[in-house]
Amino acid sequence: MPETLHWRAERVQVALALPEDGPVSVLAIRPSGSPAPAPVLPEGHGEQPLVELSAFGHGRFPGSFRHVDTVIGRALRYVGHEESEQDGWRELRVRQEDASRGLRVTSVLAAHASAPALRAWTEVAVDGDLVVDFVSSFATGSFLADARTASVDDIVVAHADSDWIAESRWRVQPLREAGLVDVGRAAHNHQPPRTRLALGNRGSWSSGEKAPTGVIASARDDYALAWQIEHNGPWVAELGENGHGAYLLLSGPTDQEHQWSVRLRDGETFTSAPVSIAVAEGGVEAALQALTDQRRAIRRPRDADDALPLVFNDYMNTLMGDPTTEKLLPLIDAAAEAGADTFCIDAGWYADGHWWDGVGAWEPSTARFPGGIGEATAYIRSRGMTPGLWLEPEVIGVRSPLAQTLPDAAFFSRGGVRIAEHGRHLLDLRHPAARAHLDAVVDRLVGEYGVAFIKMDENTMTGPGTDRDGLAPGHGLLEHARAVLDWIDGVQARHPDLLIENCASGAMRMDYAMLSRLHLQSTSDQQDPVAYASIAAAAPASILPEQAGNWAYPQAGMTDEERTFALANGVLGRMYLSGYLNRMAPHERAAVRDAVSAHKAVLGDIRSRRPIWPLGLPAWEDDWVSLGLALDGHAYVSVWRRRGDASARLSLPWARGRALEVAPFFPSSEGGWSWSWDAETGVLEMTAPTAEPSARVLEVWIA
Incomplete structure (x- = not known):
């Protein structure tokens, strides 16, 4: 009988098949304390390999749009594993080889003591020369209570569409209705179909079209698995059908969808995007609660994050990118009286007039702030709040002088031509000049103006990426995305009291590569409070409630119900307050203060709630x-x-x-x-x- 590896952490357990004549596969994933998983197949072989991998010259059999059935994935063989434990994390490293191609593949599974979940990624090394064009971070055909009797007909999937001002549009539907059509396998010698449900995103907006999270659940609500892909760039989640049921495959960028590939030579290693898989006995809600535990486990909290400040931002339905000292001072007074802890001056503070395609230097406008922006930030501090500023660091406007003074290599390019999108060039943070420029900007804003909060935006799509240095565009984008994370880590190491909000035209980059590091997530740019309600209600399916920055923008003259509705959007989560509070009547201001007080009561233990x-x-x-x-x-x-x-x-x-x-x-x-x-x-x-x-x-x- 093939060997089975049973690996247990404090809150999750995994069984892996280790056959001599096949690849390693997942037999079962269960919360700890559940009944011991039974073998999925009588012969002890899993149906879906843990790792799928393709390369130039080594594709799939049979061929299809799917990322399973890879020739290399089927050729991998188990050679060993190691276990370790550190800082509350247990780690399992499972090693496989394809000796004929000189490939060494390591699957890493890590489990924290606080979550019924795994974090997983794949490391690929080669002796020789191979161009890898796809590698999964995790794949499994086992996620139901009894996979031997489970049918694709018995599975539901929950996933969310996303768009600017229309984020977090969840749907829960049978997997058959979602796209896995029943093709009548009996009439085709029971061959598995080649259809798939493919979810994913392109470019740097990791949640621009789909949220990088989802759930597979039994229609009986007795067992469920939730996933998230933790990459601030393109990704794929694929659901399909094989000979014994459904499979789930998770990965970062691919050649097929994102023009990604990487050449590996003589021992070079590529590491895939990490993903998380959480399991629960119950339905969709239970799995998302388990994923909530996992998000808390993978965060990198700092002492500054503990404050959970209530932020007033002057943008939404208020100044809308047109701040001046004259306009700000009464808003600062009103925000302080309402109970705000931080006052963020949003877009426009760096330009005298039209600014979209001229940004990049991030120097305060003297026309908007005749006494200097320091006058406004000092006034914020005098009212007991910390000052914040909006910043879009990863772009340089085509009209900005920096577009000429920074070297060409500091920008995204294709075929030697610098990319221009929506009036902006895109900084490539792999380049030291790009990083040095942004470091100088942040250090100046913090050092000269006492900025303690940055609303970090990203409104410009990158497209497939950059091919500088002869890379595939998708790999250039992957390296840039990882450089962005490294830059953020450096900023926060230098400025431990600086809080950074994650924003990209609202929530177009809402992922846990970013949110494991950053303090707050803007959940939308939606300006209609009635439409915002579904966004605010759905946000904790994708992010932690203590990071869900939901706008609450009451206005003078609203009816009691309109005002209550607008404020209620922000009470559960992180209230992101805006609106012309300075124009309100006393009873309207009192209602805002009541909402702020209720919200702060929720913050008392929000990090423990599900x-x-x-x-x-x-x-x-x-x-x-x-x-x-x-x-x-x-x-x-x-x-x-x-x-x-x-x-x-x-x-x-x-x-x-x-x-x-x-x-x-x-x-x-x-x-x-x-x-x-x-x-x-x-x-x-x-x-x-x-x-x-x-x-x-x-x-x-x-x-």
């Missing part, structure tokens, strides 16, 4: 949406009624059969809303008082 979705993951057009943050029989629950029926039924299965206390949290009175609890079914029925969009935040706990 998300719940009492109405399911929100779809973009849902009439009602809901998000909760739960901990030990207690939850804060936001409920938004956007349109449609006056009532909705919230499912709280963790409180079924128990007495449940329900109290208004924000606002502090019911305001015409009503609710009733059915302990037998675990349903809280909510009724809104008006056809106008309306929202409430509740506090619920088991009595």
